[in-house]
Amino acid sequence: MNLKDKYDIVIAGGGPAGSVAALRAAQAGMSVLLCEKRTHVGLPVRCAELAGYRDDLARFIAPDSAFITATIEKCMVMGPSRIAYCRSVPRSPIMLDRSIFDRMLFENAAAAGAQAITNAEVCGLSFDNTGRATHASVKTATRVRSIGCDFVIGADGTESSVGRMAGLPTICQLPEIYSCVEYRVNQYSGRDDTIGFHVGSAVAPHGYIWIFPKGNSEANVGIALIRAGAGTAASPKTYLDAFMRDYLPDARIVRTVAGGIPIDGGLKQFVKGNVTLIGDAAHHANPFSGGGIMNSMEDADLYVQTLLRLINEGKTHKCHVYEQIYTKKYGWILKWQRRAQKLFYSLRDDEIDRLFASVNAAFGTADQFNEMKFYRACFLAFLKILPPVVKRNIQSRRQS
Ligand SMILES: Cc1cc2nc3c(=O)[nH]c(=O)nc-3n(C[C@H](O)[C@H](O)[C@H](O)COP(=O)(O)OP(=O)(O)OC[C@H]3O[C@@H](n4cnc5c(N)ncnc54)[C@H](O)[C@@H]3O)c2cc1C
Structure with a gap:
C-alpha cells in the first residue's frame, strides 16, 4: 500500500462521519488519508438502520436501491x-442496509480523491511543543507508519481512541x-x-x-x-x-x-489544537432517540466547511471555533432532546399513558401525521401532567 509521508488531513474511522468528512475535504482539493481499522467497512452492522429522509440523505450520497431496504x-x-x-x-x-451504505460512502470518498484504506488503525498521535498533532501512527497488517498531517479528525465512534490520544475527556458515565x-x-x-x-x-x-x-x-x-x-x-x-x-x-x-x-447531549470539548472529534466520537447522536447517522454526516460536513474557511483566512490555529459553530447550529437541538429524554424517563407508566392519550386525542380521527400539530399536542399534554412530575423530580433530587 503506497502511503504518502504527509497528508493535509488524517481521518480515523470509515463510518458515515469519517467518509463524509473525507469526501468533502477531497472535493475541496485537500490530500486526505481515511483510515478504517476493520477489514470490511460497515461490518458488523451495529445499528437499527433507520435513517432520515431521502432528500436529506441526497446531500451526502445519491439515494440508491442498493442500500435502501424499506x-x-x-x-x-x-x-x-x-x-x-x-x-x-x-x-x-x-431503512438502510448499513453494510452497503457505509461501504458506498467510503468508496465515494476514495473516488473523490481521498486515500481510503481498511485494516488501518490510527493508534497514536505525536504532538509538537505547541500541542499540535504533527504525525499519526497508522497500524496496518504489516507495520506501523508515522504519517505527517496538518489536521486530524477523530471519526472513530463512541469509544473514540483519538479523543483519548488528544487528551479530550470522552468517557461517558x-x-x-x-x-x-x-x-x-x-x-x-x-x-x-x-x-x-x-x-x-x-x-x-x-x-x-x-x-x-x-x-x-x-x-x-x-x-x-x-x-x-x-x-x-x-x-x-x-x-x-x-x-x-x-x-x-x-x-x-x-x-x-x-x-x-x-446520550449526554454532546461533549463539552471536542476540539483540541488541530484534532477534532465528529459524529459519535463527539457524542453527537440524538440523546433521546439515539439516532446518529444523519447527525454524524451533518457534523462532518459542517466541520470541513469550517476548516476550509479557517484555511482561507489563514486562521488554522483556531480550529476550536468549531465548538461554537457546531453548538450554535446543532448543540441547542441536542440540549432540548436531552431535556425531553430526562423528562420522559422520569414519567410513571400512568403518566406516559395519559401523555399518549392526550396526543392521540389531539389528532382526532385524522390519520396523517402533522409535525406542528404533533409538537403542539405534546406540549399541551406535557403541561397537563408536568406539575406533579416536576414536584417529584425536585423531591428525588433533594433526597439524593
Ligand atoms: C444498536 C444501535 C442501533 C442504532 N440504530 C440507529 C438508527 O436506527 N438510526 C440512526 O440514525 N442511528 C442509529 N444508531 C447510531 C448510529 O449507528 C451512529 O450514530 C452512527 O454510526 C455514527 O457514525 P460515526 O461515523 O460517527 O461512527 P461509527 O459508525 O461508529 O464509525 C466509526 C468507525 O471508526 C472505526 N474506528 C474506530 N477506531 C478507529 C481507529 N483508531 N482507527 C481507524 N478506524 C477506527 C470503527 O471501526 C468504525 O467503522 C444506533 C447505534 C446502535 C449502537
Missing part, C-alpha cells in the same frame, strides 16, 4: 397499558449511555412500511424497544436502556428476550449485536 409510511407506538397508537409519518423515512442489544430476525410477519416503538416499565424501563422492518420478512428488533437508576438488575437482553416471547414468538433470530450510544 420505505416507512407509518409509526406505531405502544404505551405501558398496551394501547397502540398508529399514524402515518410525513416524508417517508428510509453509565446513566449517560443507552445500552443496546439488537436482533436481526427473519420470518417477521409485520408490515414492511411500519416502524414500532414499545415503552413502559414492563418492557423497557428507562428506555424503549424498537421494531424496524427491513423488507423481505426481515426486521431489526432491539432495546435501548439507560442502565443506572433503572431500579432493576435485569439486563437489556433479558427484557428483549421477554419481548420476543410475548410479541414476536414466530420470528427467528439470525444475528445479535450489542452496543452503546452516548
Whole structure:
C-alpha cells in the first residue's frame, strides 16, 4: 500500500462521519488519508438502520436501491397499558442496509480523491511543543507508519481512541449511555412500511424497544436502556428476550449485536489544537432517540466547511471555533432532546399513558401525521401532567 509521508488531513474511522468528512475535504482539493481499522467497512452492522429522509440523505450520497431496504409510511407506538397508537409519518423515512451504505460512502470518498484504506488503525498521535498533532501512527497488517498531517479528525465512534490520544475527556458515565442489544430476525410477519416503538416499565424501563422492518420478512428488533437508576438488575437482553416471547414468538433470530450510544447531549470539548472529534466520537447522536447517522454526516460536513474557511483566512490555529459553530447550529437541538429524554424517563407508566392519550386525542380521527400539530399536542399534554412530575423530580433530587 503506497502511503504518502504527509497528508493535509488524517481521518480515523470509515463510518458515515469519517467518509463524509473525507469526501468533502477531497472535493475541496485537500490530500486526505481515511483510515478504517476493520477489514470490511460497515461490518458488523451495529445499528437499527433507520435513517432520515431521502432528500436529506441526497446531500451526502445519491439515494440508491442498493442500500435502501424499506420505505416507512407509518409509526406505531405502544404505551405501558398496551394501547397502540398508529399514524402515518410525513416524508417517508428510509431503512438502510448499513453494510452497503457505509461501504458506498467510503468508496465515494476514495473516488473523490481521498486515500481510503481498511485494516488501518490510527493508534497514536505525536504532538509538537505547541500541542499540535504533527504525525499519526497508522497500524496496518504489516507495520506501523508515522504519517505527517496538518489536521486530524477523530471519526472513530463512541469509544473514540483519538479523543483519548488528544487528551479530550470522552468517557461517558453509565446513566449517560443507552445500552443496546439488537436482533436481526427473519420470518417477521409485520408490515414492511411500519416502524414500532414499545415503552413502559414492563418492557423497557428507562428506555424503549424498537421494531424496524427491513423488507423481505426481515426486521431489526432491539432495546435501548439507560442502565443506572433503572431500579432493576435485569439486563437489556433479558427484557428483549421477554419481548420476543410475548410479541414476536414466530420470528427467528439470525444475528445479535450489542452496543452503546452516548446520550449526554454532546461533549463539552471536542476540539483540541488541530484534532477534532465528529459524529459519535463527539457524542453527537440524538440523546433521546439515539439516532446518529444523519447527525454524524451533518457534523462532518459542517466541520470541513469550517476548516476550509479557517484555511482561507489563514486562521488554522483556531480550529476550536468549531465548538461554537457546531453548538450554535446543532448543540441547542441536542440540549432540548436531552431535556425531553430526562423528562420522559422520569414519567410513571400512568403518566406516559395519559401523555399518549392526550396526543392521540389531539389528532382526532385524522390519520396523517402533522409535525406542528404533533409538537403542539405534546406540549399541551406535557403541561397537563408536568406539575406533579416536576414536584417529584425536585423531591428525588433533594433526597439524593
Ligand atoms: C444498536 C444501535 C442501533 C442504532 N440504530 C440507529 C438508527 O436506527 N438510526 C440512526 O440514525 N442511528 C442509529 N444508531 C447510531 C448510529 O449507528 C451512529 O450514530 C452512527 O454510526 C455514527 O457514525 P460515526 O461515523 O460517527 O461512527 P461509527 O459508525 O461508529 O464509525 C466509526 C468507525 O471508526 C472505526 N474506528 C474506530 N477506531 C478507529 C481507529 N483508531 N482507527 C481507524 N478506524 C477506527 C470503527 O471501526 C468504525 O467503522 C444506533 C447505534 C446502535 C449502537
